[in-house]
Amino acid sequence: MTTAPLAFLKGHGTENDFVILPDPDNAIDLPADLVARLCDRRAGIGGDGVLHVVRSAAHPDARHMADEAEWFMDYRNADGSIAEMCGNGVRVFARYLMHAGHVTAGDVAVATRGGVKPVHLAKNGDVTVSMGRAVLPEAGVTVTVDGRSWPARNVNMGNPHAVAFVEDLAHAGTLHTEPPYAPAAVYPDGVNIEFVADRGPRHVAMRVHERGAAETRSCGTGACAVAVAAARRDGLDPAETGMPVTYTVDVLGGTLVITERPDGQIEMTGPAVIVAEGHIDPAWLSGTAA
Numbered sequence: 229m230t231t232a233p234l235a236f237l238k239g240h241g242t243e244n245d246f247v248i249l250p251d252p253d254n255a256i257d258l259p260a261d262l263v264a265r266l267c268d269r270r271a272g273i274g275g276d277g278v279l280h281v282v283r284s285a286a287h288p289d290a291r292h293m294a295d296e297a298e299w300f301m302d303y304r305n306a307d308g309s310i311a312e313m314c315g316n317g318v319r320v321f322a323r324y325l326m327h328a329g330h331v332t333a334g335d336v337a338v339a340t341r342g343g344v345k346p347v348h349l350a351k352n353g354d355v356t357v358s359m360g361r362a363v364l365p366e367a368g369v370t371v372t373v374d375g376r377s378w379p380a381r382n383v384n385m386g387n388p389h390a391v392a393f394v395e396d397l398a399h400a401g402t403l404h405t406e407p408p409y410a411p412a413a414v415y416p417d418g419v420n421i422e423f424v425a426d427r428g429p430r431h432v433a434m435r436v437h438e439r440g441a442a443e444t445r446s447c448g449t450g451a452c453a454v455a456v457a458a459a460r461r462d463g464l465d466p467a468e469t470g471m472p473v474t475y476t477v478d479v480l481g482g483t484l485v486i487t488e489r490p491d492g493q494i495e496m497t498g499p500a501v502i503v504a505e506g507h508i509d510p511a512w513l514s515g516t517a518a
Contacts, residue, residue, distance in 0.1 A: 233507035241316035243445035243481025260308025305440030313342035315448015342386025403443035445481035455486035
């Protein structure tokens with residue numbers, strides 16, 4: 229791969245944490261096994277995923293977006309698989325761009341496999357991401373944990389989600405492994421599964437099993453999916469009322485605020501933090517470290 233130390237940073241958004249790899253020219257080879265090693269919490273750096281920071285013009289998956297967004301978030305799940313989008317990841321990605329001096333506070337566009345996402349970097353540390361519109365396929369699934377079953381709403385935020393409303397978040401079990409759901413054909417490429425409990429008017433809490441990462445402390449696209457599913461359950465559709473609707477979504481790692489506007493655009497606001505930066509030993513990268 230390389231004989232030189234590889235620069236990295238560590239960041240998180242509501243404790244959904246990421247290894248950040250700056251690579252403007254797309255020169256780093258990132259096979260799935262290396263991503264999994266980087267995300268290993270005992271033998272690697274540790275993270276729920278990898279944010280590979282590449283100029284859009286330098287990556288074949290993003291060149292068509294280069295006129296709209298200079299930077300591409302080449303996102304990888306903790307198991308090395310490629311994901312379409314990561315809402316917390318976009319916030320941390322944008323925070324890194326500001327940290328590195330590539331952008332300043334204000335508005336920036338970030339290219340993702342789920343499209344170009346407009347981002348606003350506030351001076352107080354919060355980051356707002358325009359997450360696009362939710363798609364609500366009719367086909368849903370039934371999710372089962374420890375003998376209990378719930379219907380789950382199908383919500384697509386550029387990646388697939390199944391949202392189940394429960395009385396107690398403990399009913400989700402350990403979430404070490406993916407909860408069974410049926411029919412499996414609804415999600416041929418796997419799914420992120422959210423378990424949601426009410427906390428008050430337009431206020432919910434969630435736990436999530438993320439596809440390729442097991443339970444995480446937070447999921448940005450999942451929080452958006454949960455807010456949309458909760459609004460429809462509560463009889464609220466901004467496209468019909470002409471009024472935006474906002475839900476507070478508590479995740480294990482903090483709180484996200486989700487607003488759906490009458491045109492269908494969904495905005496997510498929350499913190500994004502750069503924790504540390506350093507270099508990875510080339511011997512570790514090559515697998516020769518003792």
